[in-house]
Amino acid sequence: MTDLRTPPIHDGGLFPARVREYALERPMQRLAILDAGCGWAREIELAAHECVITGVDDDLPPLRAHTESRRDLDSFQLGDLRTVPMPPRVYDVVRASHLIERISHAELVLDRFVAALKPGGLMVVRFRDRNGAFGYLDRRLPHWLRHLLWHHDQPPPAVYDRVASLEGMRWYCMMRGLVIAEELTSRDTVTGFGRLTGIALRVVALLGRGRLTAAHSEVTIVIRKPENRFARII
Template structure:
């Protein structure tokens, strides 16, 4: 179910702004935030919003090293995302950035994340879309080419299950009774990777007759868990 769909854009402050708006609806409350996929270097930008932030991610040496130096996390748990602690109906907001495409059993993990949300809570998810030219290259490219694509330390090989796409996430939300309030797309990863990657993506899009697109590389969705207890929610 989709309540609102915005034109394809990208707003780097989207997460902070949506958390701020959510907090304004609940004055004098300390928000509980779950950072799913916390093993990245960048901290969450929450502004002046008072939050308790818990991080979860897979337990890999490089992920553990990055989590240990983050100062914005009040607590964190690493391990199998099908079993790491995510108590039900605890979190006001879940932030899941570049997580869905790199894990197996993505829908099962999403089910646990949604179950951890309070009714009325927000899920803000960002992922590289498997149906884009960049997503296709990232799925099939050898390691040396992936290092060119990413222009930095190559991340673990991505899994790209069906949920790691706009169509897959729309279907997931429809089946779970979740409300998609915003969708944004961006070509930021391709742009950062340089002209060679841009031309590769365009060539792949042309060869596929645009069945895979080079118009964007990643998508961001703002999803709300209904407050109505009779709605079909986890």
């Protein structure tokens, strides 16, 4: 089910803006936020709002080091995302930033996030599109070359399950009866790597004969879990 807002705001402020809107609908309520992928994501800045932030991610050395350095998390759980403790219908908002492209069994993990959301809750998912030229190269390059390109930090794994695409997430939401409230595409990764990378990705897209796009590298989707308990939800 899709209900697109237009025009979307720039992704840099989308998450806090949507949390503020959600909080205004529930005055005097302390928000519970799940930061899924906390070992790679930036800190959540919601100083004006009372909230409890819980992190969850795989238990890998670089992810643990980053998680432990974060000052915004009230607690965190690291482990296998298919089994790590995640109570049902507890969280108001789930943020999954650059997570689903780097994990296996992404649909199963997404199902667990949806189950952890309260009815009417929001899930903001941001990922690199496997059907983008950058996503294609990222999952095809050998590890040593990825490590060289991501020289500023340890690169995350490049798994890119089929749900890690704009079309894949639309399909996922339709099959689970979830509402897509907003979609946004951006070229942040391409811009970060510079002009030559942008040219190279356009060449890759041309060679892909329409199967790949150089128009964007990231996708951000705001998903709402229906409040109706009779709706087909997890």
